[in-house]
Amino acid sequence: MSDLNKQKIVASVPQKGFFGHPKGLFTLFFTEFWERFSYYGMRAILVYYMYYEVSKGGLGLDENTALAIMSIYGALVYMSGIIGGWLADRIFGTSKSIFYGGIFIMLGHIALAIPGSVSMFFVSMVLIVIGTGLLKPNVSSVVGDIYSENDNRRDAGFSIFYMGINFGAFLSPLIVGEVGLKHNFHLGFSIAAIGMFFGLLVFIFTKKKNLGLAGTVVPNPLSASEKKKVFSTIGLSAVVLAILIGVTISMRILTIETFIALIGILGILIPTIYFIIMYRSPKTTETERSRIIAYIPLFIAAVMFWAIQEQGSTILAHYADKRTNLEFLGFTISPAWFQSLNPLFIIILAPVFAGLWVKLGDRQPSVPQKFSLGLLFAGLSFIVILVPGYLSGEEALVSPLWLVLSYFIVVLGELCLSPVGLSATTKLAPNAFSAQTMSLWFLSSAAAQAINAQIVGFYTPETENLYFGTIGGVAILLAILLFLLSPKIQVFMKGVR
Template structure:
């Protein structure tokens, strides 16, 4: 996208109207709020739905398999963002990508809400994976579009947007978790579908007035001849893929175990290919190539961070259900409620962190140093959760306070890394790959969960201490290495701070 187009887009957006920020932030904030409500509500009960017995309303899947599927699900959700980013960059722009994605997500939750067989579960997975791939990276990309490149409100704007994500994530497990766990899983999934419907309404009825041209202009559009070629290849690839899947399933080659392994490989291979393609593209300038080099260690740190943080919905969810004393101060705690701790702490602490960065100004830590702090806290959160098991033994139920403390520590890391990473991605992205680079940022989460799918199967009560200690220790070591390398990385950023 040319600088002229960028300027034209920003000028079309009312620059005041939402807490001193562009008015379009209202639309994006509440669209993402409802999308995250639907996603995190579904996710809060999904692992339990998978491994609970059929007599309890679940699917009766083996626990370790359910944990691996949960990680693969999360990986594919973020991996599909590459397709969503490419479609937005090259064909129909980010705004339509957000709308189409919301529709698919809503139908995915409706499929989960229909009582039936495991086949409906896999149908919902496909719809939600594709839908989130269209919506998630592109709604974040539009946030960057509504600000001038040098606007010092940009980082604070992303922090406010991040609050929308976490308000949705806070409320969803309390509402959907309560209904799903204590009444009926399918009714809980229905509430998630209604949440996405509200998000679509907000987007449809406010985007024209609040967003102007933001999201409507593909930054690197295909020509008409290129479109014909691409659509032909997409169609042919879909047919071939369907045939391969049908044959391999019938022959017993494609099983859940082999699929988990395949996604694990793709989780590492796809971002690697993407870095190479962007770096070698003739549309990438010399300065942009230097920034891509700087982005690589940040990406690796992000993968390690999310590998720990995302286990909050797998290993720690299982820990809450099986290892935690859920009777506390006379109340019975639903294990799904622990999923609200992460967004709760973010909502409480995000304004403090945002204010701290503003107050520090030019004295605040550089982007690489913030990433190293994020990684350090992630490692410490796993060190915290290994303590009660070590003290009490593998059979005893532990106090829920330990889980609360673990979630709190990892949130300290998330606030150092995640909103900073979103903002840094928009700054470091090559112009011709703007939406796709945001998809690449979410691929760090995809890679993390693809790795998790391989390692969660090693978690047992007997290996609990070793599991948490090894992963936490590796994260702390990488944090130290990144901190030492941070001046060199900053130099490759070519002026971006």
């Protein structure tokens, strides 16, 4: 996208109207609120749905298999962002991609809401993976489009947008978790579908007035002949892939175990290939190549961070269900409710961090330094959670306050890294790869969860302390290394702060 197009887009968006920010932030805030409500509500009960017995309304899968599938699900959701980013950059534009993605997500939740079998579960997975790939990176990319590059409100705007994500993520486990675990899983999934429907309504009825040209420009469009070739290739590839999957499953070559291993490889391979393609592209300038080099250590740090944070829906969800005393102050706590802690703390602390960055101005820590702080807190959150097991033993139920403390600490890290990472990605992205670079940012979570799928099997009550201690210790060491390298990385960022 040319600088002229960027200026036209910013000029078309009303620049005041939502807490002193562009009016388009309202549309994006509430679209993402409802999308995250649907996703995190579904995610809050999904692992329990997989491993609870059939008599309790679940699928009756093995616990370790359910934990691995949960990680793979998360990895695929974010891997699909690469496809969604490419479609936005070359064919649809971000606005249409957001709309189509919302439709797929809603259909995926409807599929889960229908009482069925493991087959219906996998159908829903495919729909939600495709839909999130289309919507998630592109709605964040549009947030970047409504601000000029030098607008000091930019980081604060992403922090406010991040609050929208977390309002949805906070409410949904409380509502969907209550309904799904205490009444009926499928009724819980139907609430998630309704949430996405509301998100689509907000986007459809407010985008024209609030977003102007944002999301309507295709940055690097395909020619008519290229489009025809691409659609033919996609159709043929889908048919070949379906046949290949059917044959390998019937021959027992493609099993859950081999699929988990394959996703683990792809989780590392895809972002590596993408970095190489963007760096070597003739459409990438020398300054943009330097910024890509700077982005690599930030990406690695993000992978390590999300490898810890994303275990809130797997290992820590299992820990809440099996290792935590759920009777507290006369109340019975639902294990799904713990997944509201992360967004609750973000809602409380995000305005504090947003205000802090604005107040510090040019004196605030650099982007790499903020990443190192995020990684440090993530490591400490895993060190904290091993303490009760060390003190009480592997069979005793521990106080829920330990989980609360662990979630609180990792949120401190998330607010140093995640909204800052979103903002930095929009600023470091090559012009020809703007939406795709945002997809690359979400690939850090995909890579993290692909790695998690390989390692969650090592978690048992007997290895609990070793598991948390090793992962937490590695994160702390990487945080120290990144902090030491921060000045050098800042040089490669070529003026971006």
